[in-house]
Each structure stands twice: as C-alpha cells, then as structure tokens.
Amino acid sequence: MSALADKLHSLEDIIGPASLITDTEAVASYRVEGQQPLAVALPQSPAQVAGLLRQASQDGLSVLIRGAGHHLHLGAPPTPIGLVVAMDRVRQTVEYDAENLTITAQAGASLEELQRLAGERGQMLPLDPPGGDRATLGGIAATNLAGPIRMRYGSPRDLIIGLRVALADGALIKAGGKTVKNVAGYELGKLFVGSFGTLGAICEVTVRLTPKPERRAMLVLAMNSAEVKEVTGELLRSRLEVASLGIANPAAVERMRLSLPVTIAPDVRVVFIGLMGDGAAMARQEEEIAALSGGACARLNEAQGRDAWQALREAPYPDDANAVVVRAALPISHVAEAVELVTQFEGWWSVARAGDGLVYAGPPPDTTVRTTLERLTELRKFAGQRSGAVVLEAAPLEMKRSFSVWGQVQNLDLFRALKDAYDPTGNIGCGRYLSRPQ
Amino acid sequence: MDRRVIRSLTRIVGRQNVLTKPADLLLYSYDSSTTEGRPDAVVFPESTEGVARIVKLCAEGRISFVPRGAGTNLSGGSVPLQGGVVIVLSRMNRVLEIDAENLRAVVQPGVVNLDLQNVLAPHGLQFCPDPASQKVSTVGGNVAENAGGPHCLKYGVTVNHVTGLTVVMPSGEVRSFGGKALDPPGYDLVGVLIGSEGTLGIVAEMVLRLSPLPDDAQTVLAIFDTLEAAGESVSRIIAEGMMPAALEIMDRQTIEAVEASFPSGLPLDVEAVLLIELDGLRESLDRQAARCAEICRELKAREVSVGRTPEEREKLWSARRSAFGATARISPAMLVNDATVPRTKIPEVLREIQEIERRHGLRIAKIFHAGDGNLHSNILFERGNRDDFRRAEEATAEIFRACAEAGGTITGEHGVGAEKVQFMSLLYSPEDIEAQRKLKAVFDPRGLANPDKVLPEATRAGAQ
C-alpha cells in the first residue's frame, strides 16, 4: 500500500470508510481556488473531528476545515490541501435555551435551521452575514462575518459566548460557556472566532439570542454626495436607535436591483436607514429623521423594505467566481469619503456599513485586471493613511497572486507564534490566513 | 530587592515615584479582596515609555511585576504573590482624545471610569461599562478585568466596547493592537487581552468605543415578600421580549444593611427588592415600564414605584448604589464572590445558597445583577475570627460548585485573580487549561507578568 493509502486508511478508522471521500471526481467539488484535496472527510461528531485533526497532524496531511462552503472565497490562495474536513454532518442543536436567550449548536448547523427554531419562540440569532442563511454557525464563527444589523447587535465576536474547539493535537477544548458574563480564565473564544480555521476546528458554538424586534422599517434618503458624511454622522451620534445605516452609490443600487422611490442621479448617494422596534418609537424616529434630512426621506413599503434589507445584506457577496469584492475597514468618519473615492473609479459599486466603518466595493465585470489592481492599490493606500485596512474578500486566483488578500498585517510575528503554539506542525488552514510566505 | 534595581527604577520614574519603605509597601499589599502579599517596590510611571522601561528592567532581572489600577478588584488580582514590583498606573490618567466624530476616546489606563463619563457626557456620549465601583476604579482595571456593571444586560461588558489597545508586553516591548477601525486583519488579540488581569502585559493606552447617551430612562422598583417572586418577575420580563438596561435584586440582609447605614425608607420586613431600569426611546418606555410594574404586581409585589424624572430615578437607585458600602459597614470583613448562572437557574441556586448559609451559620448578603445571572454573595464574617473565616471559605467553595453544576461560572465580572485559581478546575478540564496556558506562554514565556494568577499551576490543575 502507498503511504497515502495508509494515511487514508487511518482516517477511515476514525470515521468509517463511508464517510471518507477519495474518488477524484467526487473530491473535485471540494476544490478551493484550483487546489484539489486528496480526500474529504465527513465526520459526525466533535470527537471524530478531533480524531481526524490529530491523525492528520501526525501524518502530515494538511487540513482545510469547511462549513457549507459559501465563504471559501475568503482567504489567501491555499497551499496544497491534503484533507478537507467538512463539518456538514456535525450539526446537532445541542441546546436551545429560549428562557436564557442562548442557543448551542454544533458547527455544521445552518443559520437557516437555527433561525427557524428561534423564530418559533419570537427570538432570533442576531446574525445576518452575506451569503444568506445557508452558512453554517461554525463558518460564521470562523470568519466573524456580520451584516447590516451588526451596528445594533455586534459581530459574532460579541455574540458568541462559548465554543468547543478541536485542536491540531486532538484535544477537544471548551472556551467560555453559557453565561453572557464570564471572566473565568482567558477569553480563548476571541482567539478562535475570526481565525479562519487556522488554529483549530470550531465544533460547537453558543450564541446569544435576542427577541425579534416588533417591527422593521427602512427609510431611504437620496442625497448629494457632499451631505452624506454630515447626515450619517449626525444619525450615528444621535439618541435615535438606528439599527443599520447603509450608503450606496448609484452603481450599487443598480447591482442590488432595487427599485426605490427616489430619483438617482449620478452624484446621488442613497442612505439606507434601518429601524427596529415598536410602533410608537418608530413613528418618532421617522419624524426626526425626516426633519434632519430636510424632508428628503422616503419610507419603503413592506415589500420594498424587505428587499432592501436583504439586498444590503447580500451586497458584499460575490456574484460569481470571477467577481472582485474588496472591504475597507475605517474609522467611521472616513466612510463617506471612501465611498466617494470608489465612486470615482470607473463604474465601481460601493456599499458602506456606516456604523461599523466598513466599505465594500467592486469593479464592473468588464474591468481589466490591471485597472482593478491599480484601484485596489489606491484604496489600500487610502485606508492605510487613515488607520484602516483593506481586505480582498473575493477575486480570481491570478489577482490574489498579485495583490495581497490581507495586506500588511500588524503583529504578524505574534500571530505566528500563536499559530505555532496551537498548531505546532502548521498543519491546519492551508495558508489561507496569516501564513508564512511560501 | 537588589539596590541596583531600585536605583534603576528611580532613574526611570524619579525618586518621588518609587516606594520602598515597609510602611508604604504595606499599603500596596492589599486590594479589595482578602489576599495579601508584599511587593519589593512600588512604582508610579507617568508614560507608556516609563512603563516599558520598568518592564524591560524586570524582564532583564527576572523580576516579577504586577500592574495595579485603583486596587478595587475583588479577587486578589493586583496583589503581588511573589514580591517584585507593583506598577501603579494611577498617574497615567489623561484622556488623550475624545473623537466624537468616530465615536472613540483614547485614554490612559489610570483614568477613573466616572471621570471619563463626566468628560463624555457634555458630548452626549458615554463609555457603556459602568461597574458599581466606577467612582474609583480605573478604565485600565476595567479592561484588565473585562468589567461588567448593572447595565451590561443590554449593553454588554467591557470587551464589547474597546477597539484598540497599546500594550507593554512582558518583554518590555510596546505593541498596539486594533485601533479606531474595526476588524483589523489578524487574530483578535484585543479581545484576548481584555480580561487577562495583567498576566499578558500592561495596558498603557486604550481606544474605547463610545455610545450616545440613551434618549430617556425609567426606573421601576418593586418590593417582594419572597426572593423567588422577584426572580420570577425577571424571567417573565425577559420572556416577554423586553430588554431592560438593568435588572438588580437585593435580598433582606442587604436591605437591612442599607437601612442601617444609609436609610432610604425601604421596609425591613421584606425579602427582596427588584430594581428595573428601562432606557431607550422615550415613546417606548411608558408602555414597557407599565408592563414591568404589572408583571411585578401579578407576582404579588407588595409595592411598586416608577421613577420618571432623574430625581425620582436616583432616589430609587440610591439603596442599590450604597448596598456594597453599607454591607461592608456592618461587616468590614466579607468574602465576595460573583458566581454567575444562566438566569433561569437563579431560583434553584438561591435555594442552595440559602441552605449553605444555614448550614454554616453565616450571614450572606446577596445582590444580583439578576438579568444576566450574576450573583454577588457577600459572605459576612468577623475579622480575626479564624473559624468564621474558614466557614466563609467553605461556603464560597460550595457556592462555586453549585453554580458550576447549574451550568454557570465561578466569576462573571470580578476575575479569577488569586482567589479563584483553585476553582478553575470546576469549569475546565486539564486540556482546557492547557490550551489557556499556551496563550500565556506566547505572551509571557518567563512567567513574570502577575504570576500565579488566573491559571492554576500545571501540577495543581491535575494534568495527568
């Protein structure tokens, strides 16, 4: 038997032969950016995940952890992938504790099923990442992805209070717990949330829930680009309880396919104001916002409103494998300026989450690679000068090879020391995040 | 301690900023817990650079160091257990920048929480964490403990309100993590450093997330004949989808202490006072306050009052605000713990605590941040009475065990410090603790930063 066959055999011993895919064609659907894994494992429990990681580390079989695969466009081009550990079947709801507003589920549980469960009790997971509810809870934790309601509820980093994680050496550890307040020991959960599967495999997640808001409303303001900064700034500092605050340029409105009750001239920016709450408070907020905007404010009807919430959430999701999506994270006062910069780029769309200082953008499909690279460089420079950072969230492989996905990372030496501590043989993550140059 | 080290310290911060006399050292041998330990020297740096030079000196001489803010922590965190240098951050107390446009403030660690709030208020802004110790405790201490406070039910704890840190690493190197923008690429070390109790380095500067002050607030105070009914009211309020800013309960022992020291007119023959604070948009408050009051009445509250003006609200809050001080006044010696359970487990754990109280013949004054299941059991004992103290310690251990078994934790906001190290194994397996130790080893391979805190020694954790 070949060395590889031996290794695969050891994996089969852990999860059973039926749960290990080695057939080339079947494995092909698990390719990531051109890399074909040697095998795909479908474990069914955290213990199996831990077993796989230990075995793979021992055998030097590099591991890429996968949720539903909806966000695998995130990350540097992978190094060769030995084993994909797909979490789809590690998906039990461990405990839905409605009274304590927490839910604990295994990593492979989809946001969709968890939302349905919580929805039955008038609650929700305040998570709305782009890519829809098909994403797994583990994937959301590993990427720390959030959406428009982050402004109100925080990001996964804020909402996840407990984790079980399988480490490279096969240890299955717990971090945090079930209580919102917990300072017993280090907050290891913070280390793993947003670590893109490079420090361990998140197997179980406990999330804070929130009561579903009574009502949602979406107001839009079409305004001159020059006014955007002032108006969004005022909203952010006001005592109103704006739940989400989006800014879109005309190209973005078009890309989102929204029909809005406002006229959109080229120099117009649309500000989307999401409100959540009860009727009385909502009416007053609408009045004040209308006053603040000099009456230029339109309230979307229910269907339009639903579409707008959805479109704003999905805006950063790449349309296809060739799409380029970039994210700039900035101090919030620079958001409007960044939208203007991007709008000057020929045909680029831009959607900002003004309350979180995030600006997403992308070129129109026919842009040349060279032009795109120039624009990305310009945007990165802009962000860098304003203590922000730019991440290339999605791009064709050749572009990722010429433009660093993560950019200059501060404290990289320390991150690598942590990586060495939790994954001494550098076996997991396949170089997608904070890796050493190949 | 080596005279040369003292001389070097003096060179760094100036003679007036180094204490070495036994009487002075004694003052820094305590915090607000019962732990004691004498430092060899106490220094008061005035700049990040000063802190860095001190820490570098310690690193070179293999001398342990312990950061200290106001010393209000309740877990022995700022007490040196191996001598060494106590680095007091209280002179680094400048608010460096209020950046209202970006909803951020940049502050030094020694800034007192309430002083910061007072500077922010004219801008219509606040820093959400508001520990009950806010008149004294430093923002650096709040960050180091990941402090909570009455309002964290709705607003979250310190870690949800800090976006950047400048840290003097245990090697003396200065690093910054995060900043005014969110999501810098890399692991979330801001999140990891918050709550690390000075064991991973010294926080020398912080970027804080500010929030607009709420539009309005109302306070409801309800008086109950049983603790259970107060607890049940809390559960119902949450079950109806309301999210008050605070839900606080005080038991009879606490009420008695308050009335004996700072009379606020509460009746003495009741078992519980529930304080509910609602904040947000004015228009939603009337209805919510009315509904909360109704729930309390349905659960047989003897009396319910609603405060709408700041004066009325302050009056309702006054008993709660003075509760800790009042309890300390009737019994200067007390063991405080802040074990936390999922909210619905409160009644069950309460019964156990009352049973523990009876079994040990102790008085336990209870104050809870009930909304988030955070129980403060203040165990009163007689200072100098060894037997009393031993029973108080036993009771503490039993409370921890009960809370851990109920799916909770041994500390919700006060930190592990020195006093809860031995209880970490109630929550974590040797492997869990080993994973935490890896983190410590990366930051502080020599083990000089606040040694013997947070994590049990490898052997004591019972690792294999």
Ligand SMILES: Cc1cc2nc3c(=O)[nH]c(=O)nc-3n(C[C@H](O)[C@H](O)[C@H](O)COP(=O)(O)OP(=O)(O)OC[C@H]3O[C@@H](n4cnc5c(N)ncnc54)[C@H](O)[C@@H]3O)c2cc1C
């Ligand atoms: C009456 C009273 C009420 C309280 N109420 C609350 C409450 O509601 N919520 C709550 O969470 N806590 C509460 N506490 C506990 C305490 O006030 C908090 O833990 C507070 O955050 C400690 O701040 P401090 O400045 O006193 O820090 P210290 O007690 O001096 O230090 C606390 C810990 O932080 C470390 N440290 C201090 N400064 C730094 C720094 N710059 N860098 C790194 N490490 C540092 C110390 O080494 C120590 O481990 C209360 C305490 C009292 C006495």
